[in-house]
Amino acid sequence: MKKIEHIGIAVKNLEKSNQLFASIFGKSHYKLEEVLTEGVKTSFFKSGPNKVELLMATNPESPIAKFIEKKGEGIHHIAFAVDDIKAEIKRLKKEGFTVLNDVPKKGADNKLVAFLHPKTTNGVLIELCQEIE
Ligand code: ZN
Secondary structure: OOOEEEEEEEOOOHHHHHHHHHHHHOOOOOEEEEEHHHOEEEEEEEEOOEEEEEEEEOOOOOHHHHHHHHHOOEEEEEEEEOOOHHHHHHHHHHOOOOEOOOOOEEEOOOEEEEEEOHHHOOOOOEEEEEEOO
């Protein structure tokens, strides 16, 4: 795994949170994207080399809706950049981690993504992501 690609934060109201994080970073988001298959609307902020992804559910079945119901708003996942997501999935499964996606899926921001189940990672949802070229 390489660097942290972004930190994902679950929010209830994307418009309000966009304003909030624009105040924190001193500039507004650079991208808005809806991922229909995940039932989320996302926005991305950059601060120096760091990226934050805000996620809002667009329907009650969305994983973000369920997360907020259980835990409230807050840090939802940490995403790490990888060069070869398929190789990483294979390696981590061999190490005994529960990988939620055997086949990487298309996520926001032009990435192939896969998640590690938090029950095998000290309660932290970890996203692997590989830039689609
Ligand atoms: Zn993410």
